[in-house]
Amino acid sequence: MTTLLSIQRVSKRFGGLQALLDITFDLPEGQILGLIGPNGAGKTTLFNAINGVYPAEQGRIIFRNKDITRAKTYTLARMGMARTHQIVKPLSQLSVRENVMVGACFGRLDMRLGQAGQVADEVSEFVGLTARLDQPAGSLNVAQKKRMEMARALASRPYLLLLDEVLAGLNASEIEAMTSTVLKIREQGITIIMIEHVMKAVMKVSDRIIVLDYGQQIAEGSPEEISRDPKVIEAYLGDPRLAEKLMEED
Amino acid sequence: MKTWQRHPGIILPLLVVAGLVLWPVISGNESDRETSFTILKAIALASSLNILLGYTGYVSFGHIVFYGFGGYVGIFTVDQLGWSIFPGILAGGIASGLLAFLLGKAILRLRGAYFALATIGVNEAMKAFINNFDLFGGPIGMVLKFSVYKPYGGAARALGMSFYLLAGLVFITIIVSHVIRTSKFGLGLQAIRENEDAAEVMGVVTPNVKTWAYVLSAIVPGMVGVLFFFKNGLIEPPVAFPLHASIELLVMVMLGGQGTVLGPILGAFAYQGMRGYLVISEIFKDIQLSVAGVLLLLIVLFIPAGAVGWLRHRIPTLRRVLA
Numbered sequence: 322m323t324t325l326l327s328i329q330r331v332s333k334r335f336g337g338l339q340a341l342l343d344i345t346f347d348l349p350e351g352q353i354l355g356l357i358g359p360n361g362a363g364k365t366t367l368f369n370a371i372n373g374v375y376p377a378e379q380g381r382i383i384f385r386n387k388d389i390t391r392a393k394t395y396t397l398a399r400m401g402m403a404r405t406h407q408i409v410k411p412l413s414q415l416s417v418r419e420n421v422m423v424g425a426c427f428g429r430l431d432m433r434l435g436q437a438g439q440v441a442d443e444v445s446e447f448v449g450l451t452a453r454l455d456q457p458a459g460s461l462n463v464a465q466k467k468r469m470e471m472a473r474a475l476a477s478r479p480y481l482l483l484l485d486e487v488l489a490g491l492n493a494s495e496i497e498a499m500t501s502t503v504l505k506i507r508e509q510g511i512t513i514i515m516i517e518h519v520m521k522a523v524m525k526v527s528d529r530i531i532v533l534d535y536g537q538q539i540a541e542g543s544p545e546e547i548s549r550d551p552k553v554i555e556a557y558l559g560d561p562r563l564a565e566k567l568m569e570e571d
Numbered sequence: 572m573k574t575w576q577r578h579p580g581i582i583l584p585l586l587v588v589a590g591l592v593l594w595p596v597i598s599g600n601e602s603d604r605e606t607s608f609t610i611l612k613a614i615a616l617a618s619s620l621n622i623l624l625g626y627t628g629y630v631s632f633g634h635i636v637f638y639g640f641g642g643y644v645g646i647f648t649v650d651q652l653g654w655s656i657f658p659g660i661l662a663g664g665i666a667s668g669l670l671a672f673l674l675g676k677a678i679l680r681l682r683g684a685y686f687a688l689a690t691i692g693v694n695e696a697m698k699a700f701i702n703n704f705d706l707f708g709g710p711i712g713m714v715l716k717f718s719v720y721k722p723y724g725g726a727a728r729a730l731g732m733s734f735y736l737l738a739g740l741v742f743i744t745i746i747v748s749h750v751i752r753t754s755k756f757g758l759g760l761q762a763i764r765e766n767e768d769a770a771e772v773m774g775v776v777t778p779n780v781k782t783w784a785y786v787l788s789a790i791v792p793g794m795v796g797v798l799f800f801f802k803n804g805l806i807e808p809p810v811a812f813p814l815h816a817s818i819e820l821l822v823m824v825m826l827g828g829q830g831t832v833l834g835p836i837l838g839a840f841a842y843q844g845m846r847g848y849l850v851i852s853e854i855f856k857d858i859q860l861s862v863a864g865v866l867l868l869l870i871v872l873f874i875p876a877g878a879v880g881w882l883r884h885r886i887p888t889l890r891r892v893l894a
Contacts, residue, residue: 427776
């Protein structure tokens with residue numbers, strides 16, 4: 322399989338905080354990569370570095386064989402990279418259709434308005450927003466706004482989709498629906514990196530998982546391997562052998 | 572007929588402007604023509620500002636700089652270089668567009684209040700510069716010689732011609748405003764207004780798009796400036812760069828409804844009408860600008876979407892027509 326995205330020793334500091342340190346991995350085309358870790362581990366920062374929002378200070382990021390370490394966000398959108406936001410960013414006064422059309426118009430295929438309108442209708446049906454197309458985006462609830470962000474991203478016809486906590490704040494049945502949507506997106510040949518806290522879902526859809534803690538990669542592997550990794554358990558739950566150690570000291 | 576069905580939003584704006592132009596033609600009264608000229612000028616300026624303020628969401632407090640600068644360049648070509656008024660108008664528009672292009676490169680990276688403050692600074696800096704620029708007459712400005720009007724059949728005919736030129740300019744402005752609003756470019760502008768970060772993530776090349784919006788909002792004010800000072804016969808710094816006029820333009824756009832084609836037209840109409848009443852009223856004649864200030868405050872507090880925005884919200888069936 323060809324490599325779509327290659328992260329090579331990427332580091333980023335915010336003042337005294339080492340937000341990312343030597344992150345390195347390759348993402349083959351067609352995979353779903355789960356990115357997990359405790360709050361503040363640097364997951365969204367990594368998205369921002371890949372996406373050009375806050376460029377990495379050290380290291381290189383290669384996307385479709387081009388060095389994009391310093392590329393602008395809008396250039397990346399045109400190259401076929403799309404993302405959703407952890408905190409949704411709707412274009413509130415515009416209708417849902419217009420929101421999705423922005424994604425189509427300024428994305429990889431640089432569509433004209435007419436074509437973008439058709440694509441917006443298709444994609445909105447795919448994510449289940451057809452009934453809301455003419456509503457202002459500001460009037461949607463959180464689950465619908467997350468679906469709309471996804472529709473905007475898909476309308477740009479991306480190669481790579483960065484999903485930042487699309488399941489957060491959703492109820493059980495909404496999570497079920499969203500997970501199956503994610504799997505359907507992969508079937509269309511779109512490669513996905515997803516940041517997620519809902520473990521059950523991320524274990525179910527990911528082909529591979531990377532765990533970040535304090536800006537470092539502490540584990541990498543299949544969902545099964547990750548769920549058994551002592552370092553991961555420690556990052557999430559604290560030292561599993563802490564009780565034993567305390568007993569020994571007594 | 573088909574065209575009208577596809578563009579319902581342009582019908583009302585065209586009708587309002589057509590009515591304004593026909594009114595003095597039918598009445599044949601010169602003072603009606605002066606009133607109409609003032610309102611048409613306000614419509615052209617407010618509709619231009621709307622491209623930046625209403626569509627793109629960038630508040631420019633110093634938009635009048637383009638009117639003054641374009642006016643100066645155009646009058647210079649007519650007075651000193653002996654050009655005809657037609658290329659003079661074009662020169663003013665191009666000069667203002669170029670100024671906006673250069674300014675945009677420098678200050679459009681600022682957002683929100685910082686951009687608004689920078690625009691005030693630009694207007695004041697330009698006024699100070701022109702005050703000391705001898706080629707444009709410094710503090711005295713330029714007075715058009717009577718002979719300038721000869722090719723157009725004398726001063727009286729030239730005044731009449733200015734009115735029709737302005738009317739043409741206003742028609743072009745609102746058609747351009749409508750075309751922008753319904754284009755892909757306009758969709759990009761509105762995305763920037765709603766959330767600039769989200770727009771960038773979706774691929775809107777924000778630095779370029781914002782610069783073009785700024786340039787497009789500056790060209791017509793430059794042309795209107797040339798026309799107004801040609802008709803006026805005199806241009807001097809305080810008349811060319813009045814900061815309060817910038818704020819009045821903001822009131823017009825906000826009053827009528829920012830981000831719509833019809834809004835700035837109605838806003839300009841209503842504000843000029845009110846102003847005409849206030850300046851002759853005993854109580855308000857000295858404080859008409861304070862009334863503008865209070866009006867702006869009330870709009871921002873109670874109907875931030877302006878009259879047209881409010882109607883669109885209240886009566887969704889009118890949305891297609893009230894664009």
